Amino acid sequence: MSPLENLTAAEESETWQELQEALQAQNTETTRTILQRLDVEDQARAISRLTQENREALPKTLSCQDFAQLLTQLPEAQSIELLESIPGERTAAAVACLPPEISSRLLRELEEEESTEILEEIEDTERLSELKTRLEYEEGVAGSLMRGNPVSFSQETTVRQLLDDLHDHAEDYSDRDIQYLYVTDNESKLTGVLQLRQLFWAPRDKTLKELMIPDPLSVSDQLDFHDLAEIFTKRPFLGLPVVDTEGKLLGVVPRNAVDRETSDEQTELYLQSQGIIDGEELRSMPLIDRCRKRLTWLAPNIILNLVAASVIAANEATLQEVIALAVFLPIVSDMSGCSGNQAVAVSIRELTLGILRPGDFMRVVMKEGLVGIINGTLLGILLGIVAALWKDNFYLGGVVAAALALNTVLSVLLGGLVPLLLKSRKVDPALASGPILTTCTDMCGFFLVLSFASTMLAKLT
Amino acid sequence: MSPLENLTAAEESETWQELQEALQAQNTETTRTILQRLDVEDQARAISRLTQENREALPKTLSCQDFAQLLTQLPEAQSIELLESIPGERTAAAVACLPPEISSRLLRELEEEESTEILEEIEDTERLSELKTRLEYEEGVAGSLMRGNPVSFSQETTVRQLLDDLHDHAEDYSDRDIQYLYVTDNESKLTGVLQLRQLFWAPRDKTLKELMIPDPLSVSDQLDFHDLAEIFTKRPFLGLPVVDTEGKLLGVVPRNAVDRETSDEQTELYLQSQGIIDGEELRSMPLIDRCRKRLTWLAPNIILNLVAASVIAANEATLQEVIALAVFLPIVSDMSGCSGNQAVAVSIRELTLGILRPGDFMRVVMKEGLVGIINGTLLGILLGIVAALWKDNFYLGGVVAAALALNTVLSVLLGGLVPLLLKSRKVDPALASGPILTTCTDMCGFFLVLSFASTMLAKLT
Numbered sequence: 001m002s003p004l005e006n007l008t009a010a011e012e013s014e015t016w017q018e019l020q021e022a023l024q025a026q027n028t029e030t031t032r033t034i035l036q037r038l039d040v041e042d043q044a045r046a047i048s049r050l051t052q053e054n055r056e057a058l059p060k061t062l063s064c065q066d067f068a069q070l071l072t073q074l075p076e077a078q079s080i081e082l083l084e085s086i087p088g089e090r091t092a093a094a095v096a097c098l099p100p101e102i103s104s105r106l107l108r109e110l111e112e113e114e115s116t117e118i119l120e121e122i123e124d125t126e127r128l129s130e131l132k133t134r135l136e137y138e139e140g141v142a143g144s145l146m147r148g149n150p151v152s153f154s155q156e157t158t159v160r161q162l163l164d165d166l167h168d169h170a171e172d173y174s175d176r177d178i179q180y181l182y183v184t185d186n187e188s189k190l191t192g193v194l195q196l197r198q199l200f201w202a203p204r205d206k207t208l209k210e211l212m213i214p215d216p217l218s219v220s221d222q223l224d225f226h227d228l229a230e231i232f233t234k235r236p237f238l239g240l241p242v243v244d245t246e247g248k249l250l251g252v253v254p255r256n257a258v259d260r261e262t263s264d265e266q267t268e269l270y271l272q273s274q275g276i277i278d279g280e281e282l283r284s285m286p287l288i289d290r291c292r293k294r295l296t297w298l299a300p301n302i303i304l305n306l307v308a309a310s311v312i313a314a315n316e317a318t319l320q321e322v323i324a325l326a327v328f329l330p331i332v333s334d335m336s337g338c339s340g341n342q343a344v345a346v347s348i349r350e351l352t353l354g355i356l357r358p359g360d361f362m363r364v365v366m367k368e369g370l371v372g373i374i375n376g377t378l379l380g381i382l383l384g385i386v387a388a389l390w391k392d393n394f395y396l397g398g399v400v401a402a403a404l405a406l407n408t409v410l411s412v413l414l415g416g417l418v419p420l421l422l423k424s425r426k427v428d429p430a431l432a433s434g435p436i437l438t439t440c441t442d443m444c445g446f447f448l449v450l451s452f453a454s455t456m457l458a459k460l461t
Numbered sequence: 462m463s464p465l466e467n468l469t470a471a472e473e474s475e476t477w478q479e480l481q482e483a484l485q486a487q488n489t490e491t492t493r494t495i496l497q498r499l500d501v502e503d504q505a506r507a508i509s510r511l512t513q514e515n516r517e518a519l520p521k522t523l524s525c526q527d528f529a530q531l532l533t534q535l536p537e538a539q540s541i542e543l544l545e546s547i548p549g550e551r552t553a554a555a556v557a558c559l560p561p562e563i564s565s566r567l568l569r570e571l572e573e574e575e576s577t578e579i580l581e582e583i584e585d586t587e588r589l590s591e592l593k594t595r596l597e598y599e600e601g602v603a604g605s606l607m608r609g610n611p612v613s614f615s616q617e618t619t620v621r622q623l624l625d626d627l628h629d630h631a632e633d634y635s636d637r638d639i640q641y642l643y644v645t646d647n648e649s650k651l652t653g654v655l656q657l658r659q660l661f662w663a664p665r666d667k668t669l670k671e672l673m674i675p676d677p678l679s680v681s682d683q684l685d686f687h688d689l690a691e692i693f694t695k696r697p698f699l700g701l702p703v704v705d706t707e708g709k710l711l712g713v714v715p716r717n718a719v720d721r722e723t724s725d726e727q728t729e730l731y732l733q734s735q736g737i738i739d740g741e742e743l744r745s746m747p748l749i750d751r752c753r754k755r756l757t758w759l760a761p762n763i764i765l766n767l768v769a770a771s772v773i774a775a776n777e778a779t780l781q782e783v784i785a786l787a788v789f790l791p792i793v794s795d796m797s798g799c800s801g802n803q804a805v806a807v808s809i810r811e812l813t814l815g816i817l818r819p820g821d822f823m824r825v826v827m828k829e830g831l832v833g834i835i836n837g838t839l840l841g842i843l844l845g846i847v848a849a850l851w852k853d854n855f856y857l858g859g860v861v862a863a864a865l866a867l868n869t870v871l872s873v874l875l876g877g878l879v880p881l882l883l884k885s886r887k888v889d890p891a892l893a894s895g896p897i898l899t900t901c902t903d904m905c906g907f908f909l910v911l912s913f914a915s916t917m918l919a920k921l922t
Contacts, residue, residue: 009820039691040691040694040695040815041691041814041815041816042815044814044815044816045815045816045817045818048816072694073694073695075814075816077814078814078816163661163662166658166661167661167662170658173658179640196657196658197627197631197634197657199661200624200627200628200660200661201624201628230500230501230502233501233533233534234501234534238699255717256716256717256720259717259720259721259724260720262724263720263723263724263727266724266727266728266730266731267727267810269727269731270727270730270731270734270806271806271810273731273734273735274734274802274803274805274806275799275802275803275806276803276806276807276810280810281803281807281810282807282810282811282816283807283811283816283817283824283825283828283829284816287831287832287835290832291832291835291836294800294803294832294836295836295839295840297799297803298796298799298800298803298836298840299840299843301796301799302792302796302840302843302844305791305792305795305796306792306844306847308791309788309789309791309792310788312787312788312791313785313788313851316784316785316787316788319784319787320781320784323777323780323781323784324774324777326773326777326780326787326790327770327771327773327774327777328770329787329790329791330766330769330770330773330790330791330794330903330907331763331766331767331770333791334766334899334903335759335762335763335766338736338758338759338762339755339759341735341736342735342736342737342742342755342758342759344735345731345732345735345736345737346737346742346743346744349728349732349737349741349742349743350743350744353502353505353536353538353539354501354502354503354505354506355502355505355506355509355536355539355743355744355745356506356744357506359470363744364744367744368744370748371748371751371752371755374748374752375752375755375756375759378756379756379759379760379763382760382763383763383767386767390774438795442791442795446791
């Protein structure tokens with residue numbers, strides 16, 4: 001297979017046109033052919049450019065399986081957006097078609113109203129009850145990540161019976177990971193595991209109980225995915241069996257579900273640190289939703305900014321005397337903010353890796369304090385020299401240098417500690433560390449510059 | 462297995478003490494026992510608290526395999542740090558012990574000098590040449606992610622011969638993913654693939670050529686991991702065979718190597734956006750390195766800040782007249798910076814997902830422009846009201862409102878477009894978007910406030 005080539009701009013706009021027309025006409029075959037011709041990225045781009053009317057035509061035009069497949073291949077944020085923009089009654093069938101570990105992930109992320117609507121419309125009662133069970137799990141625990149219906153056999157099964165079953169159900173198993181076979185007792189409790197290849201040389205009349213590796217490693221359905229990730233780091237397994245409190249086999253968590261969860265957590269961390277806090281935003285979402293989501297972050301921020309700037313208002317007299325300070329106020333506050341953000345990032349990263357715990361205050365103080373003193377001093381001197389040369393006033397340089405140095409120390413200490421404090425209060429550090437840090441370092445920065453200046457006003461004017 | 466419990470503070474400090482003593486005494490057995498008793502996170506914490514002397518004692522004290530295992534279990538950034546802090550001659554043996562796909566990842570991240578030293582000390586010439594071949598691949602291409610030595614057989618092999626081979630080498634295969642067997646012709650070219658379970662029912666004297674699925678999907682060793690990720694999104698494979706330009710089988714890229722690469726990319730994105738740009742920082746790294754790495758980002762930033770603030774210096778006269786403006790300068794620049802960063806995050810995310818391409822300027826302009834106008838107007842009015850009420854001056858409110866509104870529009874446009882521009886110039890958007898955006902929005906923000914004010918100076922004083 002050759003590397004995937006993206007379409008040229010001309011091919012692309014032609015394809016988009018064709019797709020829109022096929023959907024307009026609700027032409028199942030053409031729509032399907034166009035989508036199959038596109039690679040994953042081009043598919044995502046095409047879907048994101050559909051008119052609202054044509055989006056709604058998608059589930060009507062495509063077969064249930066094809067629409068379900070599309071939902072699997074699109075980026076998750078886009079599948080969620082697509083489901084939210086189409087009435088639930090039209091998408092329910094496709095959602096029921098999806099493997100439950102995928103549909104439950106999507107339903108979990110949908111607006112409450114939309115997911116309820118979809119669940120109400122699912123006709124397959126077995127699938128419905130499985131979905132509901134899954135949705136009861138908290139996000140990120142083993143139960144929410146597992147694949148159900150593991151390939152399991154009673155321990156009394158003979159090798160011959162097992163091989164016959166595999167043969168008879170070859171179709172069902174064809175796209176499943178059956179590296180391992182799970183063995184249960186007559187109460188469905190997990191008692192052992194078998195590697196598929198062990199069966200090649202096993203006498204056909206032996207029972208699985210005689211062959212299996214007994215007491216295999218299993219995890220509780222309530223185990224958090226960070227702990228799962230830790231087990232997968234230590235052991236080379238491709239999947240781990242999940243059991244309930246009684247030891248009954250519920251499913252298997254595949255390694256890649258845990259890897260994907262880790263990746264999602266990192267994505268969310270990045271988005272939150274940049275002020276995209278209420279789930280992912282895609283530009284194909286409705287304008288008003290996008291504005292609202294962004295304002296959720298911006299509006300509180302404007303209040304925090306006003307609080308910080310009130311320090312300037314309180315010291316207007318000093319500023320009036322030495323107007324040159326106005327140049328340095330934003331520099332001092334911004335630079336210390338940058339230093340502090342670096343410390344936030346290191347703390348959040350160390351917390352994620354488990355190297356740091358919320359109680360490790362002293363370690364952070366020691367380690368950040370030293371960096372703050374060194375970097376603060378260097379940056380302070382740099383900025384101080386600029387200030388002194390510009391206004392030919394040594395004291396102005398001193399005020400600026402001292403304020404930046406001291407504020408950098410405060411800021412890296414705070415940046416290092418705030419994530420620990422938030423984490424120990426069960427608040428998401430990625431969400432709140434930035435605004436708290438910025439407000440504090442702005443206030444302190446303004447205060448330090450203006451109050452140092454006011455103590456040596458005579459020398460500055 | 463019960464959920465993993467972390468140690469209490471008292472147990473922890475006792476364990477650290479024991480570990481330090483065991484390493485001091487170079488007591489292999491005790492060191493090994495202590496490390497095995499700890500879970501992955503506690504291990505990482507313990508290693509990060511070792512004295513430099515005791516770190517250096519690690520490879521001497523642990524067996525080569527145990528030290529290699531430790532390197533596999535620690536967070537990657539920590540393994541790299543550990544290798545860099547110990548002379549290469551002591552760690553070479555353990556690095557040679559690691560599976561090549563892991564050791565080549567680590568070597569790639571080490572300082573040039575350190576990795577050369579390690580490579581020079583590796584005695585196993587076969588391993589050495591394999592490592593060197595791997596290191597020649599660019600980071601993130603299929604060749605750098607694959608596992609070598611796939612389980613492959615000549616297409617002339619009979620099922621009986623194959624089963625005998627599996628049986629004879631059961632030990633070698635025990636911890637490997639042999640879901641699929643790869644079939645090659647007599648020139649080592651990949652010609653087919655077999656699912657392990659197909660063999661259960663195959664007549665023992667058939668050749669693999671008769672049974673295999675011919676012409677399987679394979680990828681070039683030069684394929685980028687984003688394209689790999691796309692294939693894994695579309696297909697449920699656990700691994701993909703990698704071939705060279707002549708079609709010879711080189712290895713297999715496991716799905717989880719691609720997932721891990723995606724996760725690493727997200728982590729790097731977060732760290733870079735927070736100003737940690739030169740690789741991960743851990744607080745166990747030497748102080749001077751940490752300061753230097755952070756200054757690499759801060760020092761250019763101070764220059765950019767000075768450039769932006771020069772706009773204030775050029776308009777000091779206006780500011781002197783209406784000192785109240787000094788309160789709003791940092792608010793306007795900071796708030797527009799926040800709005801712009803949101804747009805940066807959405808663009809980077811859409812670029813990653815492939816929904817957006819570097820050439821999609823008009824789409825970004827349309828989609829961001831509208832958000833900018835709505836949010837800018839709302840935030841502008843909010844801040845304007847505060848300003849007008851505070852100084853009881855309607856015109857001051859107008860100046861502030863107009864400046865924030867206009868600057869927000871500029872800033873979201875710029876924030877949306879800068880990542881596209883950088884990407885099309887092959888510059889990493891995560892690295893440079895933030896500073897470019899902040900500098901521009903600061904300059905514009907200061908300029909807009911001060912020039913609007915100067916045009917209606919009479920009304921403001």
